[in-house]
Amino acid sequence: DTAVSQTPKYLVTQMGNDKSIKCEQNLGHDTMYWYKQDSKKFLKIMFSYNNKELIINETVPNRFSPKSPDKAHLNLHINSLELGDSAVYFCASSQGGLAGGQSFFGPGTRLTVL
Amino acid sequence: AQSVTQPDIHITVSEGASLELRCNYSYGATPYLFWYVQSPGQGLQLLLKYFSGDTLVQGIKGFEAEFKRSQSSFNLRKPSVHWSDAAEYFCAVNQAGTALIFGKGTTLSVSS
Numbered sequence: 001d002t003a004v005s006q007t008p009k010y011l012v013t014q015m016g017n018d019k020s021i022k023c024e025q026n027l028g029h030d031t032m033y034w035y036k037q038d039s040k041k042f043l044k045i046m047f048s049y050n051n052k053e054l055i056i057n058e059t060v061p062n063r064f065s066p067k068s069p070d071k072a073h074l075n076l077h078i079n080s081l082e083l084g085d086s087a088v089y090f091c092a093s094s095q096g097g098l099a100g101g102q103s104f105f106g107p108g109t110r111l112t113v114l
Numbered sequence: 115a116q117s118v119t120q121p122d123i124h125i126t127v128s129e130g131a132s133l134e135l136r137c138n139y140s141y142g143a144t145p146y147l148f149w150y151v152q153s154p155g156q157g158l159q160l161l162l163k164y165f166s167g168d169t170l171v172q173g174i175k176g177f178e179a180e181f182k183r184s185q186s187s188f189n190l191r192k193p194s195v196h197w198s199d200a201a202e203y204f205c206a207v208n209q210a211g212t213a214l215i216f217g218k219g220t221t222l223s224v225s226s
Binding site: 030031033035040041042043044045048050055090092095102103105106107108 | 218
């Protein structure tokens with residue numbers, strides 16, 4: 001069983017389109033994340049979300065929005081895609097509390113905006 | 115501000131030679147510490163982690179790392195590198211239930 005899964009694995013789209021990336025975790029974790037890895041391979045947090053709180057990285061454009069239908073899912077919606085949005089997007093999850101330091105990552109979604 | 119520094123952008127090591135990748139962090143309290151590896155076109159694989167206790171931690175694939183509180187460092191080591199170790203290595207820190215802060219990564223090349 002895959003712990004953290006993402007779909008699609010590859011996403012190619014035109015500028016201006018709206019797209020979504022789905023993420024599911026079957027670990028029972030209470031916190032999920034979206035990270036962006038840019039062309040220089042730098043990984044940066046975009047969002048942290050649990051059932052109580054959404055923490056948004058202040059540098060993330062408001063064209064990006066996380067949506068969580070339930071505790072096991074955190075989808076990423078992107079409106080009006082731009083060339084600079086091309087990147088690999090990783091979903092992750094972790095368990096809060098004192099024992100919850102480790103994050104488990106999905107395989108990534110490579111987004112290419114043409 | 116919280117940050118992770120990996121001073122070496124690119125390292126080349128001969129196959130069979132030893133390896134040390136450096137990582138320094140700046141954090142308000144002692145964080146949890148991690149090393150991840152990413153092969154080309156692949157996702158992130160956890161090599162090892164430090165939460166507390168013994169400051170020398172063992173990971174997968176023969177890697178180990180040592181936490182030095184006085185130096186705010188968590189360097190990754192391997193006594194004998196294999197060609198398959200060529201990849202991107204990321205050091206990361208966090209506290210429980212919070213997002214990871216990553217270093218910019220070190221690219222490891224292995225020469226024969």
